[in-house]
Amino acid sequence: EVQLVESGGGLVQSGGSLRLSCAASGFTFDDYGIGWFRQAPGKEREGLSCISGIGNTYQYMSDSEKGRFTISRDNAKNTAYLRIDSLKPEDTGAYHCARAPITCYSGPEFYSDWGQGTQVTVSS
Numbered sequence: 001e002v003q004l005v006e007s008g009g010g011l012v013q014s015g016g017s018l019r020l021s022c023a024a025s026g027f028t029f030d031d032y033g034i035g036w037f038r039q040a041p042g043k044e045r046e047g048l049s050c051i052s053g054i055g056n057t058y059q060y061m062s063d064s065e066k067g068r069f070t071i072s073r074d075n076a077k078n079t080a081y082l083r084i085d086s087l088k089p090e091d092t093g094a095y096h097c098a099r100a101p102i103t104c105y106s107g108p109e110f111y112s113d114w115g116q117g118t119q120v121t122v123s124s
Contacts, residue, residue: 002026002113004097009118016087020118022080022097030054033100034080036071037108039117040093050104051080060106087122094119 008020022034035050047060049071059066070083080097095118098111105111 002099004099004113004115006095006097006115006118009095009120011121011123012087014088014122014124016122017083017085018087018120020082020084020095020097020120022082022115024078024080024099027099029078030075033104034071034073035098035100035104035108035111036069036080036082037096037098038091038093039096040090043093045096045108047106047108049082050100050106052100052104056104058104058106084120087120089122089124091120092122 003025005023006020008018012018030053033050033052036048037045038048039045049060049069050058051071051073057071068085073080097115099113101110
């Protein structure tokens with residue numbers, strides 16, 4: 001059974017940083033990409049970034065935001081990470097990781113295996 005478990009969220013002040021983790025099990029981790037998504041209150045789930053099994057990275061947010069998000073993975077630990085720097089109140093939302101299909105895509109409709117999410121709340 002494919003399982004993805006996110007952790008690392010919490011309440012943080014504006015300007016702070018967080019590193020989110022996505023622990024995977026039930027499949028050969030380095031055969032698949034992992035995508036990170038955010039769902040802000042009242043908004044649709046949006047793709048942030050994806051990393052392939054061999055470490056190629058893809059960023060899906062605006063150019064002005066790309067520098068704040070860093071995706072990485074440790075195949076030995078079956079875990080992917082998303083670091084977010086210079087957090088803003090508009091980063092508040094549920095952050096989900098998902099197993100990518102053959103390749104990385106920005107749209108959540110292409111992903112079929114999801115974690116439950118970890119909540120990030122940024123106070124101003």
